[in-house]
Amino acid sequence: MATLNVLILVCLGYVVLLFGVAFAADRMAAAGRGAWLRSPLIYTLSLSIYCTAWTFYGAVGNAARSGLEFVTIYLGPTLVMLSWWWGLRKLVRVGRTQRVTSIADLISSRYGKSNTLAICVTILAVLGGTPYIALQLQSITLSFSIFAEADPSGLYREGSSVFWVAAGLAVFAILFGTRNLDANERHHGVVTAIALESVVKLFALLAVGVFVVWGVAGGIGPMMDRIDASEIGQWNVDAGRWTTFIFLSAAAFICLPRMFQVMVVENADEGHLRTAAWAFPLYLLLMSLFVVPIAVVGLDLMPEGSNPDLFVLTVPLSQGNDWLAMLSFIGGFSSATSMVIVTAMALSTMVSNHLVMPIWLSTQEGAGSVSGDVRSVVLVARRVSIAVIMALGYYYYRLSGGGAALASIGLVAFAGISQILPALVGGLFWRGATRTGALVGLTVGFVLWIYTLLLPGMGGAIMPDSVLQNGLFGWAWLRPQALFGIEGMDPMVHSVMWSLALNTAAFCAASLLSFPSPLERLQGAQFVNVFDHSVSPAGWTGSVAQSEDLMIMTQRILGSGPAQEFFQTEAEAQGGRSSLPEPTPGFLERLERELSGSVGAATAHAMIGQIVGGSSVSVEDLLAVADESAELLEYSSQLEVKSAELSRTARQLREANTKLTQISEQKDSFLSQVSHELRTPMTSIRAFSEIMRDTDGLSADEQTRYAAIIHDEALRLTRLLDDLLDLSVLESGRVNLNMGGDTLSSILDRAVSSALAGSHPKLKVRRTRQSERIPLHTDLDRLGQVFINLISNAQKYCDADEPVLTISAHDVGGQVVIDFADNGSGIPADAQSLVFEKFARVGGDKAGGAGLGLAICREIMQRLGGEISYLPGQGGAAFRVRLPMAHRQAAQ
Amino acid sequence: MTAGEERKPQGVRPSLFLERQSYRRRRLMDAARLLPILGAALVAIPLLWPSPNTSDEGMPLSSAILYIFTCWALLIVISLIFGFAARRMTASDDSEAESDRWPH
Known part of the structure; x- marks a missing residue:
């Protein structure tokens, strides 16, 4: 029988092995030899931190209580991985182009680099992560206690062991997770260690499964008979819980900070998703393959009232297979440690980037760009936040009494972190999603989750029974597990349904009603159309004098070596002779990305803004991004120009028409005047010539007189015609002077x-x-x-x-x-x-x-x-x- | 309007049909999009199974395990095939090797 001391020794030895692996991997990566460190296989294995101690122990416990319900927790992520082509691929691409450091950073970056939003997501993630860490503590403590019961020395005390496990994990996470500052840099060491742990836990669970099926039950056929004959031998899964849990696990798979860390932040190549799309579901399938057999055999073999959550350990122990039990313990330990390390890394990055750094920056106002060492501040912030997060987990464990089933604690955490889903999915696929919408949605979901799930789960110390029975202030419709008077639902389904439904509704409504800031709209376009845009939107403008300040600031964040190298490369790329590059918008943009890899998008944006000052958004940028409005504007101005042109032409046409009419009238009156002038002499000529023709016996005197009149009138006609001719010659300008x-x-x-x-x-x-x-x-x-x-x-x-x-x-x-x-x-x-x-x-x-x-x-x-x-x-x-x-x- | 467009040179007009390879690639993308829907449909089928509360003849757990794990394996195999097909497509067409050039 393995003693507790041996167990502790094995644990320590295992931790040392992990350190060795991580150290070697870091060394290999630094030497440029570890191409396999960036292979799809390592990526897939690192994703398996999804399977925590909850999975390792809790799945069997869940199966022993409610049959196949446990499988929902794996089916959800499977469906997400199957839809990688239009879901995860976009998420990973956005994460990589924006140099995102955490899920809080992603949400903040999407909604106009808003730090308020980042703080909200960080708080939510910490609160959601706390029960999860408590869960790991509980599982390790429980597994210790199993061995302690068998240990004759009897030195084990539960309370102190939980504390030491928490402290040990905190130290472990600090040593592992805060070795390098750039959270966006690949942590090859950590990822490789996690991959190793994934193999260990899969191997351990498969070993126990094989032992149970072939060693205890005697093969697949008898095992199946035994399953059907057991007390969980019939399909008995509530439809609501089945659907809800599949959805919830899918949502949590995307939103969990640690999953985001390994899936997006640590992703070295988008193409790895292609392999992970089938390899990770396969891993999940293998992890769950023997869960029901172990549960059924455990129910058969173990005495009434033993904890089904520990069947993975107790079944081999009861069969006298100590080494298998030890392997199983290491598997559980692996699951817990890898989860805690990555969660602590992810959460501490979020806390230091979104809570500590902004506060620190605001206290250093003005002088922020020249004094102090940001690197040490960030590192200390991360280490302290890991310790605080672990302390919170410990506190939650003590509060909840450690008695609740593992699976339900995990689900509480899932439900909490899933509140990010509407803001995340909306931000990736809907340009209209706004910061206000995300804030309102998150707040609504967060409050409902706390009220309907987290607080009732913590027992009477926090939420009195009277509230649970009669509702807040005695209002029946506010009962935490029967909101709006809808009773009889499973508390989990009830909480998830209400919190996510109202979260989504509030998110959509507030987005529709609010108006986004220019930066938000720019970022929205970048995120939603990430496959079309490859450039970042924020156009900084700066002057040469600021290059030095930027250099000083960058040195303090990236370290002097990388900073000088970065500035040198930029200066060479610009072709200048100076070692300092011109602060062109492109350079500032790359610098911001580089910095955001260390301190997060919002902080990097604020720091550069502090030095460069001024707005980062130009009118051209706005027009380019708000292309629909730009097109409309252009179209309408074109229309205006055309309309002005048309009215001008119409006016000219009217004038021309008036002129033509006038000329035509003048011509008419001229013609009538000319005819009138011609008719008068013609009339007298005709009259006198008729008299001379028709009248006989005119005296010579009369004849002479009449002929003289005719002659005068003819002269007058000639004169008139001469004048007319003269005038027409003069008017037409053909006159020769x-x-x-x-x-x-x-x-x-x-x-x-x-x-x-x-x-x-x-x-x-x-x-x-x-x-x-x-x-x-x-x-x-x-x-x-x-x-x-x-x-x-x-x-x-x-x-x-x-x-x-x-x-x-x-x-x-x-x-x-x-x-x-x-x-x-x-x-x-x-x-x-x-x-x-x-x-x-x-x-x-x-x-x-x-x-x-x-x-x-x-x-x-x-x-x-x-x-x-x-x-x-x-x-x-x-x-x-x-x-x-x-x-x-x-x-x- | 149409007359004006018809007068454009042939090279300017996008051809109605894609090349065979591009066509196959697009259908591959369709398959990738359909896969999660198929998966969701398959995991939704257990909702139709009789529950012991409502009927005497329940669904034996061994059959349920068999069904769920078979579907699961099937989805993994399809995803595997798609993964390899996508890789081959990517490798065989260097000009469009960048996956972001693909329709999405």
């Missing part, structure tokens, strides 16, 4: 004499000759035509008794200005604007003009580079002709 030089005085002389030839009564023209000695270079005939027109107009329309026309010439501002003013009554104000229009005649038809004269004058003056205008306020009608002086200059 016949330039020549002369003085103004002689042009006026000719104009006056030709205009006044044979007129009655004679118009008196007043001129000041000395001011008219201005030489001009222009089309003399055309200018003369304008003058003649103006003079003959005065002669025709001046209604004074003694008509006088005053012609005066000035030199005004480089222009020759010639005024023609008569002493008549002038042009009425309302007609002044019309005189230059075609067919505009002031004062009726009496002068017989076609009304084209002034229109022609205006056109001519425009061609000559001058202008003609009516000059109001001169007593009579006055016109002003302006000519540019340049013509005089040219003439000189």
Whole structure:
């Protein structure tokens, strides 16, 4: 019979072996020789820390109590592994690209690097991990007690042994788990040791199973008969518990901090999942293969009332197979230690990164970048937190009295940690999931879990029976195991159902109602579309002066060697001559990833932010990520541009249309005026020619008179047509100017004499000759035509008794200005604007003009580079002709 | 609109059918997605078994063990086959060796 001392010696020897393996593996990895350390096999075996002492001992106990129900705990992870292609692969990819250190880090990183969320998840993980650690303590203590009962020396005392086991595990975890700082670095030593432990526990359980089936029962056939004949020989699993536990174990498999540690953080190659997808289910199958036979044989062989949780140990012992029992004990010990080491590593990383570091950083405000050694702070924080976590586990064990069945403690922990599931899955697959949603969902699930499961499980010391029976404050609908008055459910199913359902509902509702921050949206896009994006979103901007501060800070976190190497590599990559790289956004981003491997995403973000300062999100980033809104914006601005263009075109079209209409009206009125002007002389020509044709006996005198009228009218027609022709030539701009030089005085002389030839009564023209000695270079005939027109107009329309026309010439501002003013009554104000229009005649038809004269004058003056205008306020009608002086200059 | 698209050069249009290998790969992905559903269906079948509380003739535990472990082994074998097929696909096509190039 093995004594307790031998047992302790074996344990210590086993621990030393593990240390040796871990040390050797670390050495090999450092020397670059251990390619097999990164093999899929090691990865798969390390996943088997899922099977803790709970599995090792508790599964048999569970099977002895409720038959095949224990298998749910393995079927859940099997289903998760089978769906690795669209589930775990994404999780692992995200974890690797974001350099995530723990599940709290992942959740925090996804929801905008929120530390509040990280703290929540950390607290949840610690509280969920505590019962689990208590469970390991219990299993080791129980297995010790089995050997102690058989030990005649009787030195064993349960209370102190639990304490020493806890202390021993704490030291073990500290030595193993906090050897290197970078939590994101592969812990080859630890992982290899865990893989070894996995092999040991599988081998131990298989050995006991084989012994039971072939050694005790006598083969498979008799074993099956024995199973059917036993008290658990019929399928008797509650449907609700079956479904709930499969779901719960699947959820916990993803959310458990230690599973996350080995599955995501320690993952060396995504391709390992491919192997683990079938190898890990196979491992689980083998682990559970002999559970029912061991339970059935234990129920047969062991006396009434013995603890079924320990059948794995007690059955070989009762058969006198001490070495098998010892192997089995080592298997159980392996399960407990590997779980505790990894859990402690994972939890201490979370506690130090999300609780201790932020507090430490805030106390070092401002000076945080230059003083103190962050490395030692982090390491001390991790070690202390391992001790605290172990103490919590010990405390929980004492509180719960150590009497509860192993399996139910494990399930309590599962239910607690599964509260992360909605935030995790939502964060990976739903871009709309927000920080608020995750916080609210976690809080709701967490509170419900504590109220409906954790506290009732801890016994009367924490939650009085009155609350359990009558509900909080005596409200029946708040009874912890019958919320909202739904009674008769299994407490476990009840708690899981309510906590996860309300958690998910709160998560979705709060996500839908809240609005995420820019960083959250960036990270959300990164996580959900991790297979599309390979770049990190946060664009830091910094100045060169900050490189040194960054260097100092990085040295304190990574250590001076790795930090200098990192900065050197970056500087070389940037091609600069200095040893310090420019703080480009890309460099800062990589530095943040590097740092987050040690202290977590939120802390690394905060530390870089402290040095670099300023926002890490540029407008371009926002637009690039919020692509749907960017596209919408672009589309709408395009629409606006097009719409503005359209309205501009429409306005131009309207203007063009108005102009065309005006021109068309002008043409119509011009045509009607022309026809009217032509008809009047034509009518008189026709009338007189008919008289001369049809009337006999016209006197020669009459004939002469009529013929003269016809002749006059024909002349008038010709003049009109000439004017029209002239005007059309001028208006179309086809006129050829016949330039020549002369003085103004002689042009006026000719104009006056030709205009006044044979007129009655004679118009008196007043001129000041000395001011008219201005030489001009222009089309003399055309200018003369304008003058003649103006003079003959005065002669025709001046209604004074003694008509006088005053012609005066000035030199005004480089222009020759010639005024023609008569002493008549002038042009009425309302007609002044019309005189230059075609067919505009002031004062009726009496002068017989076609009304084209002034229109022609205006056109001519425009061609000559001058202008003609009516000059109001001169007593009579006055016109002003302006000519540019340049013509005089040219003439000189 | 369609007329304009038809006038595009042939090379620009994505071909309607994938190459044989890509086709096989996609169907492999489909299988990978279906596998957990098959697994869930298989482990849900015990819910239909008679419980001793409701009927006299219960399901013998040996049969239950046989069923569950057979299904389990079956799922593992399918997953194993898929794992190897995926590896071969990855190895045989270097241009798309990166698994993130695969449709997901």
